[in-house]
Amino acid sequence: MFINYLKLAFRVLLRNKFFTAITLFGISFTLAILMLIVSFLETELGDSPPFTNRDRVVIMPMLTMEKQYVDTMYTYDTSYIEMDLVIDTAFTTKKAGKSMSTSSYALDFLEENFSDIPSVENYTFFNPYSRYNAFVNGTKLNLMAAYVDHRFWEVLNFEFIEGQGFGESVYNQQSQVAVITVDLADKYFGRKHNVLGEGITMDSRTYKVIGLIKEPGLSWLLSDIFVPSSVLSSEDRGEESGFGSFMAIYLPPKGVSIDRVKVDIKFIGDQIPMPPESDFNKLIPEYHSYYEYFAQNIFYDEDSSKSLSIMMMILSGIIGLFVLLPTLNLINLNVSRILERSSEIGVRKAFGASRTTIMTQFIFENIVQTLLGGVIGLSIALVLIYLINDSRLLGSVILKANISFFFYSLLVCLLFGVLSGALPAYRMSKIHVVDALKQSRL
Amino acid sequence: MIRLENVNKVYRTKTIETTALSNINLFVPKGEFLSIMGPSGCGKSTLLNIIGLLDEATSGTIRIDGNIHSNYNSKAVARFRNAKLGFIFQSFHLIPDLSVIDNVELPLLYRKTSRKERRRLAEEALESVGLKNRMSHFPSQLSGGQKQRVAISRAIIGKPAILLADEPTGNLDSVMGNEVMDILLRLNTEGETTIVMVTHDQNMAQKTHKLMRLYDGSQVA
Structure with missing residues (x-):
């Protein structure tokens, strides 16, 4: 039929x-x-x-520090008792507003406080992009650099065309190595292959290319060169206050809900003491699923699930x-x-x-x-x-x-x-x- | 085979009520060839549509092969039409986008018949009307008489017990008309198919067993 x-x-x-x-x-x-x-x-x-585990990751992009202001209202009640003026004073307090500051994390702050999350199998701390200029044969080239740790190559699955990412020992030795995208290889070296071992100069440092990858092709991961964050000076790793330019991605084991990771992150955030000299008295780490994070970048709302909706x-x-x-x-x-x-x-x-x-x-x-x-x-x-x-x-x-x-x-x-x-x-x-x-x- | 008792058909709109058929009683035994005659608009086609379960009577009883269908749902009626009835229309009603053989196969599409078997039966039906050599033609490539013969093949492929023909020779010249009529007569005599035919042509009607005349929705003879 x-x-x-x-x-x-x-x-x-x-x-x-x-x-x-x-x-x-x-x-x-x-x-x-x-x-x-x-x-x-x-x-x-x-x-x-490179995000083959999008359903399973929790992204922690920003840190918010907050101070709640309180208004005190005084009430005076006057009366005469035996010709004497008596003044009764009462006061009430109420929330009058808050000041807050939001930024990415300092690398040291992340390593100190957010390295040990019970429900997590693997994680990575990285600075997704910093702009630099490079010069190739007198022509200016804009570089978007990401400073990443060795776990970055485990949590994300990049498609390597040549070479590979760096491991823990290379990271700890603060080696000046780089993984670059094909597009950058083409612009910098004039070819899309056979670039391993070549040097690429950025921010007065020359990095040896050890890996060549396809472009991540994501709107929020724009980098074309990935270098170890261990090479950064202590100043570049972020402020003591906790603010810097790093973010975190957490990957729980299969079968563990990302909600559990979120609960763990919130718990840790609540435990971090605020120094008395700090301008703020509350620390709020932001944490999202991949999809919430994507939505948050387009329609920002304090509640990322609302952004997603x-x-x-x-x-x-x-x-x-x-x-x-x-x-x-x-x-x-x-x-x-x-x-x-x-x-x-x-x-x-x-x-x-x-x-x-x-x-x-x-x-x-x-x-x-x-x-x-x-x-x-x-x-x-x-x-x-x-x-x-x-x-x-x-x-x-x-x-x-x-x-x-x-x-x-x-x-x-x-x-x-x-x-x-x-x-x-x-x-x-x-x-x-x-x-x-x-x-x-x- | 076909029994109609006190059948009436009334078309109603908000303002007008038109009686198309009034108190029709009819019995057509198995193997009979009945022709229905009457002037245009007297209800011949309406009666044929009611017998063919294409239309419903306003009142009265219709028994086809012993079954009363007024309580059947549309699916059951469609199944019954497919199994027991074959239709031949004045304007052929062949599907222009289908080849001759595909047109003939049509009733078998709604049965669980294999493609191979459908082909075989369609070839057989076309052969019986002398059109086996036109199987891959399209309706637009055929003459009026050939189209009607294809339509007859389509009507008989499912071996229906009853053939209902609405002015099958109305659009044909006398030679073609006679050819078609001969085929119908052969089907009636050789295959014992009960045939009810609406016609304007007295000569054609005279070749059938029985003639029923309608006038203004009523049976006059």
Whole structure:
């Protein structure tokens, strides 16, 4: 039966080529845009390298120090007792506001207080980016450097093209080594391979390249050179107050909820004493899941789960609009296309087709049409992804087109096909057989 | 085989009530060829649609092969039509995007018949109307008479007990019309298929076993 439907679907598409071309253009354009959104989300939120454990990590990007101010209100009650003036004084206190300061962490502060979290299997402290200038043959080159520890290469799964990250001993020896991205290798050395052992000069230091990686391609990890944070001076490691430019990523063992890690972090934060000379009296470490952190970077809210909800709502709204508007348009086109075939529906019903069979046929035909549009849309999306990545239109974000991307794109196509086909098919399946046969176009 | 008792059909709108059929009583035994005649708009096609379970009577009882279908759901009625009834329409109603053989196979799509078996039966049905050499043609490539023969093949492929033909020769010239009529007569005599045919053509009607005349929705003979 489905072979018959398939044949018919193609013949119907070929019958009115202009109509089909317009419909396919609409479908493929819509799907191409949706696929770009899917690709962006897959890049930022999917399980692709270097974040292959996105569901399991807790990110601790910022530290907030807070001081609560208290207002005291005095009440005077005067009275005369035996001609003497008596004044009763009472006072109440209430919260009047707070001052707060937020920044990333000092490396020493992290190592001292947040190295030993019971629910964590591995962790890394790193400074995600510092800007430097480098000069290559007299041309200025902007470098984005990350200062990382040796565990950085264990917690994150970078795709190494050459060499590898540095281990604990190299880190402890404060060796001047670097892992660089292919893009930087190309800009600095003029080639995308065979760069191991070469020197790269940054901030008056020359680092020996020991690893070459693909770009992380994430909007919040922009670095193109990764060097050991052990080379930093004590000044660069952060202030005594705890503020600096480092952040932490924690990875619990499989099966341990990230909520437990969050509870542990909060507990440790509550235990850290504030020095009496400090301007603040409360320390609040921020901690988020990967997705909350991503949302926090776009829609900041003190409560990161709220940021995530807002992001999900806006994202669903955008995707919904992108699906809904073309779907409505396609429904309209489909209704007129199916109306032309009402006498065919009449014949099919007369010869024993049930309403479900009629609906199945038209939804199937619509899915064939949508998948065809999907293939064209996919080709457009792949070209656009290539052009966007090549022109660096999204900065350091490298859009991905992997298996998940294809899977989600297929899902989007099917959803689009079913949504835009179901209503016209349902309407037409309800048409009375005699009325359908009177539409004598056959 | 077909029994109608006190069948009425009334079309109602908010302001108008139109009686299409009034108190129709009819019995067609197995293997009979009945023709229904009458002027345009007298209710012939409505009656045929009611017999074919394509339309519902306003009142009265319809028994086909001993079954009363008024309480059946639409799925069961569709199944019954597929198994027991075959339809031939004046304007052929072939699906233009399907080839001749795919059109003929159509009723078997709604049965659990294998693709191979469908092909075999379709070829057989087309051979019986002399169109085996037109299997891969499309309806637009056929003459009117050929289209109607394809429509007959489609109607008989499922070996229905009853064939309902709504002016099967109405769109054909007399030669083609006679060819189609001969096929119907052969199906009736050789296959013992019960046939109910609506026609305007007295000559065609005279070739059938029984003639029923309708006038203004009522049975006059």
